[in-house]
Amino acid sequence: MADSSSSRVVTAAILVIGDEILSGRTKDKNIGYIAEYLTNIGIDLREVRVVPDVEGEIVAALNALRSRYDHVFTTGGIGPTHDDITADSVARAFGVPIDVDPRAVALLLERIPKDQLNEARLRMARIPEGAALIENSVSKAPGFSIGNVHVMAGVPSIMQAMLDALAPRLATGKKMLSRSLAAGLKEGDIASALGAIQADFPDVSMGSYPSFDPATGFTTTLVLRSREESRLVAAEAAVAAMLAEVKARLGAG
Protein backbone atom coordinates (compact mmCIF):
# COMPACT_ATOMS: atom_id res chain seq x y z
CA MET A 1 0.00 0.00 0.00
CA ALA A 2 1.23 3.49 -0.78
CA ASP A 3 1.17 4.71 2.80
CA SER A 4 0.87 1.62 4.93
CA SER A 5 3.26 2.70 7.64
CA SER A 6 1.25 5.84 8.33
CA SER A 7 -0.36 6.26 11.71
CA ARG A 8 -2.97 8.52 10.13
CA VAL A 9 -6.58 7.31 10.02
CA VAL A 10 -7.71 6.99 6.39
CA THR A 11 -11.47 7.07 5.80
CA ALA A 12 -13.77 5.99 3.00
CA ALA A 13 -17.35 5.84 1.79
CA ILE A 14 -19.06 3.54 -0.71
CA LEU A 15 -21.63 4.84 -3.18
CA VAL A 16 -23.70 2.05 -4.75
CA ILE A 17 -25.46 3.25 -7.91
CA GLY A 18 -28.39 1.23 -9.15
CA ASP A 19 -32.17 1.03 -9.33
CA GLU A 20 -31.92 -2.76 -9.16
CA ILE A 21 -30.58 -2.66 -5.61
CA LEU A 22 -33.31 -0.24 -4.49
CA SER A 23 -36.07 -2.34 -6.06
CA GLY A 24 -34.75 -5.42 -4.29
CA ARG A 25 -34.41 -7.35 -7.55
CA THR A 26 -30.65 -7.60 -7.10
CA LYS A 27 -29.23 -8.22 -3.63
CA ASP A 28 -26.03 -6.22 -3.21
CA LYS A 29 -22.90 -8.29 -2.68
CA ASN A 30 -20.38 -5.47 -3.00
CA ILE A 31 -20.84 -3.48 0.22
CA GLY A 32 -19.82 -6.31 2.53
CA TYR A 33 -16.94 -7.34 0.29
CA ILE A 34 -15.49 -3.83 -0.01
CA ALA A 35 -16.04 -3.17 3.72
CA GLU A 36 -14.01 -6.21 4.73
CA TYR A 37 -11.35 -5.51 2.09
CA LEU A 38 -10.85 -1.93 3.26
CA THR A 39 -10.62 -2.95 6.93
CA ASN A 40 -7.91 -5.43 5.98
CA ILE A 41 -5.77 -2.84 4.17
CA GLY A 42 -6.08 -0.09 6.78
CA ILE A 43 -8.93 2.06 5.48
CA ASP A 44 -11.91 2.86 7.73
CA LEU A 45 -15.26 2.66 5.95
CA ARG A 46 -17.42 5.37 7.52
CA GLU A 47 -20.54 5.58 5.38
CA VAL A 48 -22.42 3.82 2.59
CA ARG A 49 -25.11 5.23 0.34
CA VAL A 50 -27.25 3.57 -2.31
CA VAL A 51 -28.82 5.89 -4.89
CA PRO A 52 -30.85 5.34 -8.07
CA ASP A 53 -29.72 5.76 -11.69
CA VAL A 54 -30.54 9.48 -11.61
CA GLU A 55 -27.77 11.96 -12.44
CA GLY A 56 -28.78 14.59 -9.89
CA GLU A 57 -28.85 12.01 -7.10
CA ILE A 58 -25.48 10.57 -8.04
CA VAL A 59 -23.84 14.00 -8.29
CA ALA A 60 -25.26 15.18 -4.96
CA ALA A 61 -24.22 12.03 -3.10
CA LEU A 62 -20.78 12.01 -4.70
CA ASN A 63 -20.07 15.62 -3.80
CA ALA A 64 -21.27 15.09 -0.22
CA LEU A 65 -19.07 12.02 0.23
CA ARG A 66 -15.91 13.07 -1.60
CA SER A 67 -15.62 16.27 0.43
CA ARG A 68 -15.90 14.34 3.65
CA TYR A 69 -13.84 11.15 3.28
CA ASP A 70 -10.36 10.32 1.99
CA HIS A 71 -11.70 7.84 -0.56
CA VAL A 72 -15.06 7.22 -2.26
CA PHE A 73 -15.65 3.91 -4.01
CA THR A 74 -18.57 3.67 -6.43
CA THR A 75 -20.05 0.50 -7.90
CA GLY A 76 -22.40 0.16 -10.84
CA GLY A 77 -23.53 2.07 -13.89
CA ILE A 78 -20.48 1.86 -16.16
CA GLY A 79 -21.81 -0.47 -18.86
CA PRO A 80 -22.93 0.33 -22.43
CA THR A 81 -26.68 0.85 -21.94
CA HIS A 82 -28.76 4.04 -21.55
CA ASP A 83 -29.11 3.50 -17.79
CA ASP A 84 -25.31 3.48 -17.32
CA ILE A 85 -24.75 7.11 -16.37
CA THR A 86 -22.08 6.89 -13.67
CA ALA A 87 -19.10 8.15 -15.72
CA ASP A 88 -21.03 11.17 -17.00
CA SER A 89 -22.35 11.88 -13.49
CA VAL A 90 -18.84 11.75 -12.03
CA ALA A 91 -17.57 14.15 -14.71
CA ARG A 92 -20.42 16.51 -13.86
CA ALA A 93 -19.67 16.27 -10.13
CA PHE A 94 -16.04 17.25 -10.80
CA GLY A 95 -16.96 19.83 -13.44
CA VAL A 96 -14.65 18.29 -16.06
CA PRO A 97 -15.28 17.25 -19.69
CA ILE A 98 -15.84 13.60 -20.60
CA ASP A 99 -15.20 11.87 -23.90
CA VAL A 100 -14.19 8.56 -25.41
CA ASP A 101 -10.66 7.91 -24.11
CA PRO A 102 -8.14 6.30 -26.51
CA ARG A 103 -6.51 4.39 -23.62
CA ALA A 104 -9.87 2.81 -22.77
CA VAL A 105 -10.61 2.07 -26.44
CA ALA A 106 -7.28 0.26 -26.69
CA LEU A 107 -8.25 -1.89 -23.71
CA LEU A 108 -11.68 -2.69 -25.18
CA LEU A 109 -10.02 -3.72 -28.47
CA GLU A 110 -8.02 -6.34 -26.56
CA ARG A 111 -11.30 -8.17 -26.08
CA ILE A 112 -13.83 -6.88 -28.58
CA PRO A 113 -13.28 -7.30 -32.37
CA LYS A 114 -13.09 -3.91 -34.04
CA ASP A 115 -16.24 -4.48 -36.12
CA GLN A 116 -18.21 -5.15 -32.91
CA LEU A 117 -16.98 -1.98 -31.16
CA ASN A 118 -20.23 -0.15 -31.83
CA GLU A 119 -21.39 3.19 -30.46
CA ALA A 120 -22.94 1.56 -27.39
CA ARG A 121 -19.76 -0.33 -26.47
CA LEU A 122 -17.73 2.86 -26.97
CA ARG A 123 -19.79 4.36 -24.12
CA MET A 124 -17.72 2.09 -21.86
CA ALA A 125 -14.64 4.06 -22.96
CA ARG A 126 -16.08 7.41 -21.85
CA ILE A 127 -13.67 8.61 -19.14
CA PRO A 128 -13.65 12.01 -17.42
CA GLU A 129 -10.67 14.22 -18.27
CA GLY A 130 -7.76 13.73 -15.89
CA ALA A 131 -8.85 10.29 -14.63
CA ALA A 132 -6.50 7.33 -14.20
CA LEU A 133 -7.82 4.00 -15.49
CA ILE A 134 -8.48 1.02 -13.21
CA GLU A 135 -7.60 -2.24 -14.92
CA ASN A 136 -10.32 -4.85 -15.43
CA SER A 137 -8.63 -8.22 -15.80
CA VAL A 138 -11.98 -9.98 -16.24
CA SER A 139 -13.56 -8.20 -19.21
CA LYS A 140 -11.19 -5.29 -20.06
CA ALA A 141 -13.68 -2.35 -19.88
CA PRO A 142 -11.87 -0.22 -17.28
CA GLY A 143 -12.97 1.64 -14.20
CA PHE A 144 -11.26 4.91 -13.30
CA SER A 145 -10.02 7.08 -10.43
CA ILE A 146 -10.48 10.83 -10.46
CA GLY A 147 -9.43 12.85 -7.42
CA ASN A 148 -10.37 10.67 -4.45
CA VAL A 149 -13.22 8.90 -6.28
CA HIS A 150 -12.75 5.35 -7.57
CA VAL A 151 -15.35 4.18 -10.09
CA MET A 152 -15.85 0.43 -10.37
CA ALA A 153 -18.21 -2.03 -12.03
CA GLY A 154 -21.31 -3.42 -10.32
CA VAL A 155 -20.82 -7.05 -11.38
CA PRO A 156 -19.14 -8.52 -8.27
CA SER A 157 -16.40 -10.55 -9.98
CA ILE A 158 -15.36 -7.51 -12.03
CA MET A 159 -15.56 -5.11 -9.09
CA GLN A 160 -13.32 -7.47 -7.10
CA ALA A 161 -10.72 -7.59 -9.89
CA MET A 162 -10.77 -3.80 -10.10
CA LEU A 163 -10.31 -3.44 -6.35
CA ASP A 164 -7.26 -5.72 -6.53
CA ALA A 165 -5.83 -3.55 -9.30
CA LEU A 166 -6.60 -0.33 -7.42
CA ALA A 167 -5.54 -1.25 -3.87
CA PRO A 168 -1.75 -0.89 -4.29
CA ARG A 169 -2.27 2.75 -5.36
CA LEU A 170 -4.46 3.75 -2.40
CA ALA A 171 -3.33 5.82 0.55
CA THR A 172 -3.97 3.65 3.59
CA GLY A 173 -3.58 4.15 7.32
CA LYS A 174 -2.74 2.16 10.40
CA LYS A 175 -4.79 -1.00 10.31
CA MET A 176 -7.68 -1.45 12.71
CA LEU A 177 -7.13 -4.65 14.70
CA SER A 178 -9.97 -6.67 16.18
CA ARG A 179 -10.76 -9.54 18.50
CA SER A 180 -14.04 -11.42 18.45
CA LEU A 181 -15.32 -13.21 21.58
CA ALA A 182 -18.28 -15.58 21.70
CA ALA A 183 -19.83 -14.46 24.98
CA GLY A 184 -22.10 -17.48 25.52
CA LEU A 185 -24.44 -15.12 27.40
CA LYS A 186 -27.36 -12.86 26.58
CA GLU A 187 -26.62 -9.18 25.98
CA GLY A 188 -28.78 -8.12 28.92
CA ASP A 189 -26.70 -10.17 31.36
CA ILE A 190 -23.42 -8.52 30.43
CA ALA A 191 -24.44 -5.06 29.25
CA SER A 192 -23.72 -3.13 32.46
CA ALA A 193 -20.36 -4.79 33.08
CA LEU A 194 -19.37 -4.35 29.44
CA GLY A 195 -20.32 -0.68 29.57
CA ALA A 196 -18.03 -0.25 32.59
CA ILE A 197 -15.12 -1.89 30.74
CA GLN A 198 -15.81 0.31 27.70
CA ALA A 199 -15.52 3.36 29.98
CA ASP A 200 -12.10 2.07 31.16
CA PHE A 201 -10.93 1.60 27.57
CA PRO A 202 -12.15 4.64 25.63
CA ASP A 203 -9.57 3.89 22.91
CA VAL A 204 -10.93 0.37 22.28
CA SER A 205 -14.29 0.21 20.50
CA MET A 206 -16.47 -2.54 22.01
CA GLY A 207 -19.38 -3.77 19.92
CA SER A 208 -22.00 -6.22 21.15
CA TYR A 209 -23.87 -8.22 18.50
CA PRO A 210 -26.80 -10.42 19.42
CA SER A 211 -27.87 -13.31 17.28
CA PHE A 212 -31.07 -15.24 17.65
CA ASP A 213 -31.85 -18.89 17.06
CA PRO A 214 -35.48 -19.97 17.57
CA ALA A 215 -34.28 -23.19 19.20
CA THR A 216 -31.61 -21.84 21.56
CA GLY A 217 -32.59 -18.19 21.95
CA PHE A 218 -30.19 -15.26 22.05
CA THR A 219 -26.46 -15.31 22.28
CA THR A 220 -23.88 -12.54 21.88
CA THR A 221 -20.66 -11.92 20.02
CA LEU A 222 -18.41 -9.18 21.36
CA VAL A 223 -16.02 -7.43 18.99
CA LEU A 224 -13.16 -5.30 20.32
CA ARG A 225 -11.38 -2.94 17.90
CA SER A 226 -8.26 -0.82 18.30
CA ARG A 227 -5.22 0.18 16.31
CA GLU A 228 -2.97 -0.67 19.31
CA GLU A 229 -2.29 -4.36 19.84
CA SER A 230 -1.34 -3.88 23.50
CA ARG A 231 -4.60 -2.11 24.31
CA LEU A 232 -6.56 -4.78 22.51
CA VAL A 233 -4.86 -7.51 24.54
CA ALA A 234 -5.57 -5.68 27.81
CA ALA A 235 -9.20 -5.05 26.88
CA GLU A 236 -9.69 -8.65 25.82
CA ALA A 237 -8.36 -9.87 29.18
CA ALA A 238 -10.75 -7.55 31.03
CA VAL A 239 -13.72 -8.71 28.98
CA ALA A 240 -12.81 -12.39 29.35
CA ALA A 241 -12.57 -11.99 33.13
CA MET A 242 -15.94 -10.24 33.18
CA LEU A 243 -17.57 -13.02 31.14
CA ALA A 244 -16.18 -15.68 33.49
CA GLU A 245 -17.42 -13.73 36.51
CA VAL A 246 -20.94 -13.32 35.09
CA LYS A 247 -21.11 -17.00 34.13
CA ALA A 248 -20.05 -18.04 37.63
CA ARG A 249 -22.61 -15.71 39.21
CA LEU A 250 -25.47 -16.85 36.96
CA GLY A 251 -24.48 -20.50 37.42
CA ALA A 252 -24.45 -20.06 41.18
CA GLY A 253 -27.68 -18.03 41.23
Added chain:
Amino acid sequence: MADSSSSRVVTAAILVIGDEILSGRTKDKNIGYIAEYLTNIGIDLREVRVVPDVEGEIVAALNALRSRYDHVFTTGGIGPTHDDITADSVARAFGVPIDVDPRAVALLLERIPKDQLNEARLRMARIPEGAALIENSVSKAPGFSIGNVHVMAGVPSIMQAMLDALAPRLATGKKMLSRSLAAGLKEGDIASALGAIQADFPDVSMGSYPSFDPATGFTTTLVLRSREESRLVAAEAAVAAMLAEVKARLGAG
Protein backbone atom coordinates in the same frame (compact mmCIF):
# COMPACT_ATOMS: atom_id res chain seq x y z
CA MET B 1 -52.42 -1.43 3.53
CA ALA B 2 -53.79 1.84 4.83
CA ASP B 3 -53.76 3.57 1.49
CA SER B 4 -53.31 0.82 -1.08
CA SER B 5 -55.78 2.16 -3.61
CA SER B 6 -53.92 5.45 -3.87
CA SER B 7 -52.34 6.41 -7.15
CA ARG B 8 -49.83 8.53 -5.27
CA VAL B 9 -46.17 7.50 -5.34
CA VAL B 10 -45.01 6.72 -1.80
CA THR B 11 -41.26 6.88 -1.19
CA ALA B 12 -38.91 5.52 1.44
CA ALA B 13 -35.32 5.35 2.62
CA ILE B 14 -33.49 2.81 4.77
CA LEU B 15 -30.97 3.86 7.42
CA VAL B 16 -28.78 0.98 8.58
CA ILE B 17 -27.07 1.79 11.88
CA GLY B 18 -24.04 -0.23 12.84
CA ASP B 19 -20.25 -0.28 13.00
CA GLU B 20 -20.33 -4.01 12.31
CA ILE B 21 -21.68 -3.48 8.78
CA LEU B 22 -19.07 -0.80 8.02
CA SER B 23 -16.20 -2.97 9.30
CA GLY B 24 -17.41 -5.82 7.10
CA ARG B 25 -17.63 -8.20 10.05
CA THR B 26 -21.38 -8.57 9.56
CA LYS B 27 -22.78 -8.77 6.04
CA ASP B 28 -26.07 -6.86 5.89
CA LYS B 29 -29.10 -8.99 5.07
CA ASN B 30 -31.74 -6.36 5.77
CA ILE B 31 -31.39 -3.91 2.88
CA GLY B 32 -32.29 -6.44 0.17
CA TYR B 33 -35.12 -7.90 2.24
CA ILE B 34 -36.73 -4.53 3.02
CA ALA B 35 -36.22 -3.33 -0.56
CA GLU B 36 -38.10 -6.29 -2.00
CA TYR B 37 -40.78 -6.08 0.69
CA LEU B 38 -41.45 -2.40 0.05
CA THR B 39 -41.65 -2.90 -3.72
CA ASN B 40 -44.23 -5.62 -3.14
CA ILE B 41 -46.48 -3.41 -0.99
CA GLY B 42 -46.31 -0.31 -3.18
CA ILE B 43 -43.56 1.77 -1.59
CA ASP B 44 -40.63 3.00 -3.70
CA LEU B 45 -37.27 2.71 -1.95
CA ARG B 46 -35.22 5.71 -3.13
CA GLU B 47 -32.13 5.76 -0.95
CA VAL B 48 -30.16 3.72 1.56
CA ARG B 49 -27.53 4.92 4.00
CA VAL B 50 -25.30 2.99 6.39
CA VAL B 51 -23.84 5.00 9.28
CA PRO B 52 -21.77 4.10 12.36
CA ASP B 53 -22.91 3.95 16.00
CA VAL B 54 -22.26 7.68 16.45
CA GLU B 55 -25.13 9.88 17.60
CA GLY B 56 -24.25 12.90 15.45
CA GLU B 57 -24.07 10.73 12.33
CA ILE B 58 -27.38 9.02 13.06
CA VAL B 59 -29.16 12.31 13.77
CA ALA B 60 -27.82 14.01 10.64
CA ALA B 61 -28.73 11.11 8.35
CA LEU B 62 -32.16 10.71 9.93
CA ASN B 63 -33.02 14.38 9.54
CA ALA B 64 -31.82 14.40 5.93
CA LEU B 65 -33.87 11.33 5.04
CA ARG B 66 -37.08 11.98 7.00
CA SER B 67 -37.52 15.41 5.44
CA ARG B 68 -37.16 13.98 1.97
CA TYR B 69 -39.06 10.66 1.89
CA ASP B 70 -42.50 9.50 3.04
CA HIS B 71 -41.03 6.75 5.22
CA VAL B 72 -37.65 6.06 6.82
CA PHE B 73 -36.90 2.55 8.08
CA THR B 74 -33.98 2.11 10.46
CA THR B 75 -32.33 -1.16 11.46
CA GLY B 76 -29.97 -1.81 14.34
CA GLY B 77 -28.90 -0.32 17.63
CA ILE B 78 -31.93 -0.97 19.84
CA GLY B 79 -30.50 -3.60 22.20
CA PRO B 80 -29.39 -3.25 25.85
CA THR B 81 -25.67 -2.49 25.45
CA HIS B 82 -23.76 0.80 25.52
CA ASP B 83 -23.39 0.81 21.73
CA ASP B 84 -27.18 0.70 21.23
CA ILE B 85 -27.91 4.38 20.80
CA THR B 86 -30.58 4.43 18.11
CA ALA B 87 -33.61 5.26 20.30
CA ASP B 88 -31.82 8.16 22.00
CA SER B 89 -30.54 9.41 18.63
CA VAL B 90 -34.05 9.33 17.14
CA ALA B 91 -35.42 11.26 20.14
CA ARG B 92 -32.70 13.86 19.63
CA ALA B 93 -33.42 14.11 15.90
CA PHE B 94 -37.09 14.80 16.69
CA GLY B 95 -36.27 17.02 19.68
CA VAL B 96 -38.52 15.03 22.02
CA PRO B 97 -37.84 13.52 25.49
CA ILE B 98 -37.11 9.81 25.88
CA ASP B 99 -37.66 7.61 28.91
CA VAL B 100 -38.51 4.07 29.93
CA ASP B 101 -42.00 3.46 28.52
CA PRO B 102 -44.44 1.42 30.66
CA ARG B 103 -45.98 -0.15 27.54
CA ALA B 104 -42.57 -1.43 26.47
CA VAL B 105 -41.78 -2.65 30.01
CA ALA B 106 -45.02 -4.63 30.00
CA LEU B 107 -43.96 -6.29 26.74
CA LEU B 108 -40.49 -7.12 28.11
CA LEU B 109 -42.10 -8.68 31.21
CA GLU B 110 -43.97 -11.11 28.95
CA ARG B 111 -40.61 -12.72 28.24
CA ILE B 112 -38.13 -11.67 30.91
CA PRO B 113 -38.65 -12.64 34.59
CA LYS B 114 -39.00 -9.51 36.73
CA ASP B 115 -35.80 -10.21 38.72
CA GLN B 116 -33.82 -10.34 35.45
CA LEU B 117 -35.21 -7.03 34.15
CA ASN B 118 -32.04 -5.16 35.09
CA GLU B 119 -31.06 -1.61 34.19
CA ALA B 120 -29.42 -2.71 30.93
CA ARG B 121 -32.51 -4.60 29.74
CA LEU B 122 -34.69 -1.61 30.70
CA ARG B 123 -32.72 0.37 28.08
CA MET B 124 -34.68 -1.66 25.52
CA ALA B 125 -37.85 -0.01 26.88
CA ARG B 126 -36.56 3.53 26.25
CA ILE B 127 -39.04 4.96 23.72
CA PRO B 128 -39.24 8.59 22.49
CA GLU B 129 -42.31 10.51 23.65
CA GLY B 130 -45.19 10.23 21.20
CA ALA B 131 -43.96 7.06 19.47
CA ALA B 132 -46.17 4.07 18.63
CA LEU B 133 -44.68 0.67 19.44
CA ILE B 134 -43.91 -1.93 16.77
CA GLU B 135 -44.62 -5.43 17.99
CA ASN B 136 -41.77 -7.96 18.14
CA SER B 137 -43.30 -11.43 18.02
CA VAL B 138 -39.87 -13.07 18.23
CA SER B 139 -38.36 -11.66 21.41
CA LYS B 140 -40.85 -9.00 22.66
CA ALA B 141 -38.52 -5.96 22.92
CA PRO B 142 -40.44 -3.58 20.63
CA GLY B 143 -39.46 -1.24 17.83
CA PHE B 144 -41.30 2.03 17.41
CA SER B 145 -42.63 4.52 14.88
CA ILE B 146 -42.37 8.26 15.44
CA GLY B 147 -43.53 10.62 12.71
CA ASN B 148 -42.48 8.94 9.47
CA VAL B 149 -39.55 7.06 11.02
CA HIS B 150 -39.86 3.35 11.81
CA VAL B 151 -37.20 1.95 14.15
CA MET B 152 -36.53 -1.77 13.89
CA ALA B 153 -34.05 -4.34 15.20
CA GLY B 154 -30.90 -5.32 13.33
CA VAL B 155 -31.21 -9.09 13.84
CA PRO B 156 -32.82 -10.18 10.54
CA SER B 157 -35.47 -12.55 11.96
CA ILE B 158 -36.64 -9.88 14.41
CA MET B 159 -36.56 -7.08 11.83
CA GLN B 160 -38.69 -9.23 9.54
CA ALA B 161 -41.27 -9.87 12.26
CA MET B 162 -41.40 -6.14 13.01
CA LEU B 163 -41.88 -5.28 9.34
CA ASP B 164 -44.82 -7.70 9.19
CA ALA B 165 -46.35 -6.02 12.23
CA LEU B 166 -45.74 -2.53 10.84
CA ALA B 167 -46.75 -2.97 7.19
CA PRO B 168 -50.56 -2.86 7.65
CA ARG B 169 -50.21 0.60 9.22
CA LEU B 170 -48.08 2.11 6.45
CA ALA B 171 -49.33 4.52 3.81
CA THR B 172 -48.59 2.84 0.51
CA GLY B 173 -49.01 3.85 -3.12
CA LYS B 174 -49.76 2.28 -6.45
CA LYS B 175 -47.57 -0.75 -6.81
CA MET B 176 -44.66 -0.74 -9.23
CA LEU B 177 -45.06 -3.65 -11.66
CA SER B 178 -42.15 -5.30 -13.40
CA ARG B 179 -41.22 -7.78 -16.08
CA SER B 180 -37.88 -9.50 -16.29
CA LEU B 181 -36.52 -10.78 -19.63
CA ALA B 182 -33.45 -12.97 -20.07
CA ALA B 183 -31.95 -11.33 -23.15
CA GLY B 184 -29.57 -14.12 -24.09
CA LEU B 185 -27.34 -11.43 -25.63
CA LYS B 186 -24.52 -9.16 -24.50
CA GLU B 187 -25.44 -5.65 -23.40
CA GLY B 188 -23.32 -4.08 -26.13
CA ASP B 189 -25.31 -5.88 -28.85
CA ILE B 190 -28.67 -4.51 -27.71
CA ALA B 191 -27.80 -1.22 -26.05
CA SER B 192 -28.62 1.10 -28.96
CA ALA B 193 -31.90 -0.61 -29.82
CA LEU B 194 -32.90 -0.73 -26.15
CA GLY B 195 -32.12 2.96 -25.77
CA ALA B 196 -34.43 3.70 -28.70
CA ILE B 197 -37.27 1.70 -27.12
CA GLN B 198 -36.68 3.48 -23.80
CA ALA B 199 -37.11 6.78 -25.64
CA ASP B 200 -40.46 5.52 -27.00
CA PHE B 201 -41.61 4.50 -23.51
CA PRO B 202 -40.52 7.29 -21.15
CA ASP B 203 -43.07 6.05 -18.58
CA VAL B 204 -41.53 2.55 -18.44
CA SER B 205 -38.17 2.30 -16.70
CA MET B 206 -35.87 -0.09 -18.57
CA GLY B 207 -32.91 -1.49 -16.67
CA SER B 208 -30.17 -3.61 -18.21
CA TYR B 209 -28.20 -5.87 -15.88
CA PRO B 210 -25.16 -7.78 -17.08
CA SER B 211 -23.96 -10.90 -15.37
CA PHE B 212 -20.69 -12.61 -16.00
CA ASP B 213 -19.72 -16.25 -15.93
CA PRO B 214 -16.06 -17.07 -16.55
CA ALA B 215 -17.11 -20.09 -18.64
CA THR B 216 -19.84 -18.56 -20.77
CA GLY B 217 -19.05 -14.84 -20.65
CA PHE B 218 -21.57 -12.04 -20.36
CA THR B 219 -25.31 -12.23 -20.59
CA THR B 220 -28.00 -9.68 -19.83
CA THR B 221 -31.24 -9.48 -17.90
CA LEU B 222 -33.63 -6.68 -18.85
CA VAL B 223 -36.09 -5.39 -16.26
CA LEU B 224 -39.04 -3.24 -17.28
CA ARG B 225 -40.90 -1.33 -14.58
CA SER B 226 -44.12 0.68 -14.68
CA ARG B 227 -47.22 1.27 -12.58
CA GLU B 228 -49.43 0.73 -15.67
CA GLU B 229 -49.92 -2.87 -16.71
CA SER B 230 -50.93 -1.92 -20.27
CA ARG B 231 -47.75 0.09 -20.82
CA LEU B 232 -45.65 -2.71 -19.41
CA VAL B 233 -47.24 -5.21 -21.82
CA ALA B 234 -46.62 -2.91 -24.78
CA ALA B 235 -43.01 -2.25 -23.77
CA GLU B 236 -42.36 -5.94 -23.21
CA ALA B 237 -43.64 -6.74 -26.71
CA ALA B 238 -41.38 -4.07 -28.21
CA VAL B 239 -38.34 -5.37 -26.34
CA ALA B 240 -39.08 -9.00 -27.21
CA ALA B 241 -39.36 -8.09 -30.91
CA MET B 242 -36.07 -6.20 -30.71
CA LEU B 243 -34.30 -9.14 -29.06
CA ALA B 244 -35.58 -11.52 -31.75
CA GLU B 245 -34.43 -9.12 -34.47
CA VAL B 246 -30.93 -8.76 -32.99
CA LYS B 247 -30.59 -12.51 -32.55
CA ALA B 248 -31.60 -13.12 -36.16
CA ARG B 249 -29.14 -10.48 -37.39
CA LEU B 250 -26.23 -11.77 -35.31
CA GLY B 251 -27.06 -15.36 -36.22
CA ALA B 252 -27.06 -14.42 -39.90
CA GLY B 253 -23.93 -12.26 -39.62
